[in-house]
Amino acid sequence: MSVTQSKPEAMFINGEWTEGSSSNRIPVCDPSSEEVIAEIPDASVADVDAAVAAARHAFDQGGWPQTTAQERGRILFRIAEKIRAEAPQLAELESRNTGKPIVEAEFDIADAATCFEYYGGLATKVSGLVNPVPDNALSLSLKEPVGVAGQIIPWNYPLLMAAWKLAPALAAGCACVLKPAEQTPLTALKLAGWLGECGVPPGVINIVTGLGETAGARIVEHPHVDKIAFTGSAAVGKLIMKSAADTLKRVTLELGGKSPNIFFADADFEAAIDGALFGVFINQGEVCSAGSRVLVERSIYPKFVEAMTEKARSIKLGPPLDRDTKMGPLVSREQYDRVCKYQEIGKSEAKVAIGGGQPASFGRGYYVEPTIFYDVDNSARIAREEIFGPVAAVIPFDDEADALKIANDTPFGLAAAVWSRDIYRALRMVKAIRAGIVWVNHMQPTYVEAPWGGYKQSGFGRELGVHGIDEYLETKQVHINLNEQPIGWY
Ligand code: NAI
Ligand code: MG
Numbered sequence: 001m002s003v004t005q006s007k008p009e010a011m012f013i014n015g016e017w018t019e020g021s022s023s024n025r026i027p028v029c030d031p032s033s034e035e036v037i038a039e040i041p042d043a044s045v046a047d048v049d050a051a052v053a054a055a056r057h058a059f060d061q062g063g064w065p066q067t068t069a070q071e072r073g074r075i076l077f078r079i080a081e082k083i084r085a086e087a088p089q090l091a092e093l094e095s096r097n098t099g100k101p102i103v104e105a106e107f108d109i110a111d112a113a114t115c116f117e118y119y120g121g122l123a124t125k126v127s128g129l130v131n132p133v134p135d136n137a138l139s140l141s142l143k144e145p146v147g148v149a150g151q152i153i154p155w156n157y158p159l160l161m162a163a164w165k166l167a168p169a170l171a172a173g174c175a176c177v178l179k180p181a182e183q184t185p186l187t188a189l190k191l192a193g194w195l196g197e198c199g200v201p202p203g204v205i206n207i208v209t210g211l212g213e214t215a216g217a218r219i220v221e222h223p224h225v226d227k228i229a230f231t232g233s234a235a236v237g238k239l240i241m242k243s244a245a246d247t248l249k250r251v252t253l254e255l256g257g258k259s260p261n262i263f264f265a266d267a268d269f270e271a272a273i274d275g276a277l278f279g280v281f282i283n284q285g286e287v288c289s290a291g292s293r294v295l296v297e298r299s300i301y302p303k304f305v306e307a308m309t310e311k312a313r314s315i316k317l318g319p320p321l322d323r324d325t326k327m328g329p330l331v332s333r334e335q336y337d338r339v340c341k342y343q344e345i346g347k348s349e350a351k352v353a354i355g356g357g358q359p360a361s362f363g364r365g366y367y368v369e370p371t372i373f374y375d376v377d378n379s380a381r382i383a384r385e386e387i388f389g390p391v392a393a394v395i396p397f398d399d400e401a402d403a404l405k406i407a408n409d410t411p412f413g414l415a416a417a418v419w420s421r422d423i424y425r426a427l428r429m430v431k432a433i434r435a436g437i438v439w440v441n442h443m444q445p446t447y448v449e450a451p452w453g454g455y456k457q458s459g460f461g462r463e464l465g466v467h468g469i470d471e472y473l474e475t476k477q478v479h480i481n482l483n484e485q486p487i488g489w490y
Contacts, residue, residue: 011041011209012192014054015202020047026182026209031099031329032319032365040185043210048177048218051206055148055175056224058203065145065173069123071199072171076120078198079167083113083159083191090187094159095320097186099328099366100283102321111448112163115464118448119167122469126172131477140478145173146250147226149472150219152212152240153188154232155181155331156286156388162188164452164463165229166205172472177206177225179216181232183332185209212236223247229471230254231288234386234412234457252461252471254288254453256386257414260407261291261443262429264400265300267419271441273307275419276392279443281315281370284327285390286335288458289415291443293376293383294394295403301396305374308394309353315370317359329366330389336366339389342382346373346391349380353394378406386412400425408434413455417443436462 009025010017024042029035041047058064083090087109095105131139149169153161158180169176180188185207192207208215216236220228220243227250230240234255244251261279263272279291296304318325330336343356355371374394376383383393397403407416407429417439418429430438436454439445446452446464453462461471 009039009041011043011047012189012195012205012207013047013051014206015196018047018050020044022047026211028097028183028186029332030096031331032096034333034364034366037096038186040182040189040209043179043208043215045214045218047210048208048215048222051177051208052148052219052222052224054203054206055177058201059145059148059175062201062203064175064201064204067173069126069171072173073120073123075199076116076123076167076170079191079194079200080113080116080120082194082198083109083116086190086194087113090159090190092321093190094187095328097184098155098158098331099320101325101328103323104283105320108157108160111446112159115160115163115448116167119171119469122168122466123171126469126473133479136481136483138480138482140480142476142478143473144476146472146474147174148224149174149176149227149229150222150225151176151178152216152219152228152230152232153178153180155184156283156288158184159187159191161231162191164468168463168468169229169472170200170204172469174227174472175204177208177219179208179210179219182209182211217243220244220249221246225249227251227472229461237459250471252453252463253459254461254463255412255414255457255459256388257288257290257412257454257458258293258384258386258410259289259291259412259415259417259435260293260295260410260433261417262295262403262407262419263297263300263304264403264418264420264422264425265297266421267441268421269300269307272419273304273311275417275441275443276304276308277311277315279417280392281312281327281390282444284330286331286388287444289437289444290388291415291417292387292391292393293378293406293410294392295397295406296394297403298396298398305353305372305394309372312354312370312372317367317369327370327390330368331366333366335388336368339368339387339391342385342387342389342391343368343371346371346380346382346393349382350374350376350393355390378409384410400429404429404432408432411457414458415439
């Protein structure tokens with residue numbers, strides 16, 4: 001096996017590798033070969049409890065929140081530097097474990113490093129307020145870390161999602177229990193092996209490997225966890241909210257979407273076709289913000305569907321580690337079955353422009369064809385339900401009002417994009433779309449400096465930017481009496 005990690009059989013609790021208390025192991029696969037490339041502990045309730053206890057100790061007695069912001073910032077910079085130094089092996093591991101093209105994995109790893117750098121810098125910029133209360137008092141708002149954060153992440157951007165969660169939490173002074181997705185734990189475990197040398201004290205970051213229903217659920221219900229940050233399916237987001245209610249934890253949720261990618265007739269045509277494909281096929285479509293509903297103005301609709309289909313033919317499916325591969329296999333058998341099921345549903349609901357099946361050429365691996373359905377009605381299941389694979393639903397619209405109506409007619413509200421050269425119309429759409437992220441004449445660019453999160457059933461709370469660190473901070477109001485006299489009430 002060429003892919004190894006520090007301790008393939010272990011998870012990271014209180015600064016040490018442990019195999020956990022259960023003898024069960026979870027196989028981790030290469031989705032292009034379907035071969036098992038590692039086995040990880042199936043964390044039990046006792047293992048999660050040990051991780052929470054370690055985080056609690058680091059936070060309550062270990063002095064982590066009392067470290068200076070400068071020191072925490074320097075630790076984050078060291079993590080970023082380490083990720084950059086190890087980027088080639090991290091990218092290869094990520095690509096092998098997720099199936100994503102190596103070139104995309106390289107961008108993810110660089111973005112993860114940038115995220116640690118950003119929050120390393122932001123650590124020293126957190127400050128409170130002086131509140132303008134009336135006479136005889138000084139009123140302050142202090143910012144303090146929320147405590148122990150439970151962080152549950154998905155399999156589509158494993159190291160990057162770990163960075164989005166860990167970096168702001170550490171900058172704020174929180175201690176963390178992170179659970180990677182059971183399908184893709186390898187890069188987060190790699191990172192764990194470097195935390196000590198980067199200066200992260202034991203217990204400040206704990207990484208438990210395990211299933212959602214057991215280990216994940218235990219993190220959420222644990223009475224000593226103060227906050228849950230989750231990225232994943234809306235179904236699990238709902239379970240998390242219910243469970244977290246029992247201990248009134250703070251919760252932030254980044255859930256799925258059915259994001260509209262909207263093309264007006266006056267958009268640059270070539271850029272539009274590129275943007276439609278990129279929006280829905282990048283990372284095999286396993287993207288929360290995928291532009292999976294492609295809305296096209298009727299006057300360019302036939303030409304658009306034809307050009308999109310023609311260009312989709314050139315998308316090169318292939319082994320993830322080939323540098324010219326543009327689309328690898330889906331992450332798992334489960335996701336493959338799910339996408340195949342939606343390909344069949346789509347055939348009964350709309351017309352197929354391209355794809356709709358599985359490529360014959362590979363013989364193994366969870367490959368599906370890039371698929372474009374057109375003449376899709378917005379009430380169809382393929383237009384309403386998150387597929388999380390390379391499946392586009394192309395929907396025609398009549399005019400701006402119609403486009404807006406269709407765009408907002410969804411339970412989700414993560415992202416949207418508008419393509420037009422008419423700045424007035426583009427900006428009207430920007431204001432009227434009910435989504436947390438709106439791109440104009442692009443789709444998917446993501447910056448660590450800018451907030452990320454959804455409206456409606458795409459969740460709440462924001463990651464990235466200055467907003468991202470706020471979710472890991474409490475506000476303490478302090479009133480200082482400036483009048484030495486007794487209150488004089490009694
Ligand atoms: P999922 O939501 O079940 O898994 C995401 C994470 O949550 C994993 O770490 C998992 O172990 C954990 N988890 C699962 N059940 C849990 C529970 N009861 N309590 C606590 N944690 C739990 O997503 P899954 O099953 O891998 O994919 C199903 C669908 O979810 C996808 O087809 C896609 O539509 C959507 N999804 C959306 C993502 C996004 O970024 N918005 C990411 C991953 C999946
Ligand atoms: Mg699930």
